Amino acid sequence: MGDNFAPSFTKKPKLRQEDDGNKLIFDCQLSANPKPEIAWFRGEEQVRESSRITITLRSGAKNTHDVQLILDDVEEEDAGLYKVKAKNKYGEVSASINLNFSRKC
Template identity: 80%
Template sequence: MADKFAPSFTQKPKLRQEDDGNKLIFDCQLSAAPVPDIQWYRGEDMVNESERIKITIKPGKGKNVHMVQLILDDVEEEDAGLYKVKAKNKMGEVAASINLNFSPVDEPPER
């Protein structure tokens, strides 16, 4: 009989850039059985997939490990905000947050 257990993060969300900062990827990893439903939020609003937003969940290394990604393409300043990922299965749920903010790139830092 397979053990069932609530999701828990083995790696909290972290942010990386690709394509010279035009693409942002939030990566996190969790363990759960059965596979959890994943929902991303920006502030209070649920993030829905679109032409430029993709949400993926893939098997990770090891049993019951899941790699979760939120991919933002053609990043805009309006994408800034507090992002939260929620993973839920019938055993329970877990959430983690990561902040996305942009600093102005055209001004040199003050000395």
């Protein structure tokens, strides 16, 4: 199975919370060969790793790749439209997910 192909989503981004909502994890899964380069954006700005932000890309069987963006110590300022882009030399794909907060009184 030496076929090379552009990235495509096998699971679109979804959002889950951990640590009573203090940690947010954007999860998605891609199929691509060769392994894609991943970039996350919030609005037009690229998200960079920091003490609060972790980006992971784990390769699995059959050219699948699990992608995560993990936000720690979540703040209201983290709200916005997030986009993940995956590209290799055969093509590029992207998907968006919105993060908004509804405050409880």
